[in-house]
Amino acid sequence: MDGKLAIIGLGSIGSMALWQASRLTDSVVGFEAHSPAHARSAAGGDTRLFRMIYRGNPAYYPILSRSRELWAELEAETGQGILTRCGGLSIGTSDGSYLKSLLETTRVTGAIHQVLSRGEMAERYPQHNLRPDDIAVYDPHAGALRTDRAITAAITAAEANGATVNTNTPIDSITETDNGVVITSGANSWTFERVIVASGAWSKQLMPEYLRAHTETKRIFLSWFVAREAEQFSPEKFPVFIRISGDRSMYGAPAVDGVTVKATLDGRGAPTPAADSVPRDLTPDEISETTETVSEFFPGLIPSIVRSDAYPDLFTSDSQPLMGFLSESSRIYSATGYSGAGFKMATGYGEIAASEALGKRWFDGLDFLRPQRFQES
Known part of the structure; x- marks a missing residue:
């Protein structure tokens, strides 16, 4: 194992999930395809309401x-x-x-x-x-x-708590095995107990087909x-x-x-x-x-x-985020699909994702956000 939790994408939600996870474990690693708060992410433009x-x-x-x-x-x-x-x-x-x-x-x-x-x-x-x-x-x-400040501040706080951050590391694939979740970037691979996918518009390539059809x-x-x-x-x-x-x-x-x-x-x-x-x-x-x-x-x-x-x-397709494990037995947690309205709640979403992915707390009343709503339909 390379850690308890990997977070793929350190933008609006991923950076906050990394910060919250670093409060719960000293074994969390973040992967960002570019650099934190890069100019092409959904958080670009300096401010959100x-x-x-x-x-x-x-x-x-x-x-x-x-x-x-x-x-x-x-x-x-x-x-x-x-x-x-x-x-x-x-x-x-x-x-x-x-x-x-x-x-x-x-x-x-x-x-x-x-x-x-x-x-x-x-x-x-x-x-x-x-x-x-x-x-x-x-x-x-x-x-x-202030979006740029928020993302960089969350990552800085997470690193101060012991989190590891890998920048310029795009993730090519995610595979669940009997021993954990394997993620790859080029010729490199890592194995984690659980993985959060929070890579925004880049999440689609890492999704199962039933979710791609609804995003x-x-x-x-x-x-x-x-x-x-x-x-x-x-x-x-x-x-x-x-x-x-x-x-x-x-x-x-x-x-x-x-x-x-x-x-x-x-x-x-x-x-x-x-x-x-x-x-x-x-x-x-x-x-x-x-x-x-x-x-x-x-x-x-x-x-x-x-x-x-x-x-x-x-x-x-229903303009609601995708928050939760891909299935009851999955170790992959989705935190994406915020449909242009996620940043104001990014800290709250980050806390939910980190807590649930690490098995520390389950939040009731969020069935309307769970990925399974599309699998069942």
């Missing part, structure tokens, strides 16, 4: 709550500022399905929030140009996660703009936001670098043949729709994209 207010399955709320605690623990353990606590806004039409669904989920979870009228928004957050029937829901616990690699693009008055879009004055108003939708984050504001079209993930061949440049249509939306939503931003990029992520 953290929020406690959302629409959808209320079963995510305990993971979000635990993730919030763990982000603070990672900051304290490493001295890195990872979560910019600036609050968050969900904006939409007062009688539209977006806010109706969001508030219904919030009633179930009990998440702290405040409904802001159009007038209150104009007073508190005049950066937003609202339509006549728009209102907002304010989330005081929301903020912007798809998609391209997610991001865009940034310069503010006419940078101070108005600072984290102190401009919360993260998601806006779905009629025919337009956008999400974004304040100028955490003091210069550029992230403002990106929402829900535009498009299929791409492979994770290594994602087109990085925006198409003319993407540029046109993005700048038109920014022109309407944010008069304080110069409507010209100053920075853009695109990244791959693995989506499942």
Whole structure:
């Protein structure tokens, strides 16, 4: 045996699983095909939104709550500022399905929030140009996660706890044997008691066929703009936001670098043949729709994209992650398929994956995430 646990992929979830596993054992090894927080991973683009207010399955709320605690623990353990606590806004039409669904989920979870009228928004957050029937829901616990800092901090903390990290080591195959799990990279091989696969869009080649049929690699693009008055879009004055108003939708984050504001079209993930061949440049249509939306939503931003990029992520057919062993007898644990929405809960997902893969704790109530849901269908 080369160790109790191997973690393949040290990006959004794998880095957090490595950190959490290093708290539970001194025999964990991480494998990264490139370098930590490399520019082509799904975590690229500097920031991701953290929020406690959302629409959808209320079963995510305990993971979000635990993730919030763990982000603070990672900051304290490493001295890195990872979560910019600036609050968050969900904006939409007062009688539209977006806010109706969001508030219904919030009633179930009990998440702290405040409904802001159009007038209150104009007073508190005049950066937003609202339509006549728009209102907002304010989330005081929301903020912007610094992705590069988060990943490198988690890996640094794991190494300090005794974890081993192998960079520039792409894994070619995983094979279960009577004695453990054998993984290979070129001419090299290792054997571990158990393995976590957390390699995002690159996970598909390591999956059994029943999961490949229910996953798809998609391209997610991001865009940034310069503010006419940078101070108005600072984290102190401009919360993260998601806006779905009629025919337009956008999400974004304040100028955490003091210069550029992230403002990106929402829900535009498009299929791409492979994770290594994602087109990085925006198409003319993407540029046109993005700048038109920014022109309407944010008069304080110069409507010209100053920075853009695109990244791959693995989506499942039901948009829920794949978390759990591949079967009851398997030693391979899946932690992938976060469908463009995993980073805010990365610390919580990492704790779940590490704890379950090492046999330390099993988390109930997560059947909707287990890979077997597709095997049974």
